[in-house]
Amino acid sequence: MEKKVRKSIGTGWSMAVQPAFIIGTCNEDETDNFAPITWVSATGTDGDHYMLVISMFGTKRTKLNALRDRKLSVNLVSRDMLPLMDYFGTHRAENGKKDGMAYAVSRGEKVDVPVLDESPWVYECEVEKAVGTGASSTFFCPIRNVQCDARLNPENTFDVDLTKLDPVIYSGKYHSIGAYLGEIGDFSK
Template identity: 35%
Template sequence: MKKSLPLIRHFSPLTLFLYGTYKEDGTPNFGLFSWLNYCFDKETGVIACIGGEKLTKERICANKVFSANLVTEELLPLADYFGNISGYKKDKMCVPVETEKGQVLDVPILTKSPWAYELEVERSIELNGSEVFICKVRNVLSDESIYDEPQDVEKWMNIIRPIQSVRQSYFKWNGTTAGSFGEPMKKILNNLNESEK
């Protein structure tokens, strides 16, 4: 028998993406987001929702393009850092991170993300407290390790090892915990503190 619960106790595993934009000065900026899904309007597209006021949202509204880089177990400390440090903080991007330019759009791509979308906003819908972006997928970038077909999906997933989030916690592909929000980034912060000494 099922029981009704208040929404605050929701259980909805979400895949994480780092959205990449360029600041006005041309430096890359990444923010961590999970409200991403797919739609179809003559072709497969992406729906992304961003709540609150964030630099990433501001830059998407200004340029109408961004990248969505899949977060993996390897990328989690960096992703957690990008998700917890405000894009408005001047030295947010003063961390060791490899980026490259998109191959179709002028968007930053995380080199270590095995799967990334180059997205162009077709239209947006402002809501009370968030904004929904309906996007055309202009390019999909994949590491060669997962591009070589035919591989079955199980092999792909075990190579990629995407991270999921549920209720302020991260989970590895095998279902084990990878820490609460704010924990994995301590590795990045410790490295930054060591380099300042």
């Protein structure tokens, strides 16, 4: 196996990418707000119950809404949604309603949050706790419902074909996912 020639580049890096998500929250006046947040991970609780772990830096409406309202939707961004994500991410709710692009919104089935009709995979979450680290807040969000594109039909959490979800991957630049490579165990037989 080839030894990679690496160099130390300091600590100011956060490249730990996941599919990109748009977070949906309720404003104080009960209108909807959406913003992309890509610092999203997951952790377990008991059995097959999971929480999303979502981090937000600075001051933004999405963060204020999550702290106040204690619920949010987490909408996976497929490649066809990239213009919408780019729009939501380059506009701040404090500068006015984000109505410069057309998009359709429904309500969650288990949690009363706005969800994006275009997304192929949506988590409906409550916010159980928020932990502050400097200018960032990290939200621990029990998943109360998952909505999945009916054409996918995964059997369990290890059976999701990411090439079909076609997510946008973001790490300062936008990428799409590469090829399907195989399953756990395929490479160590």
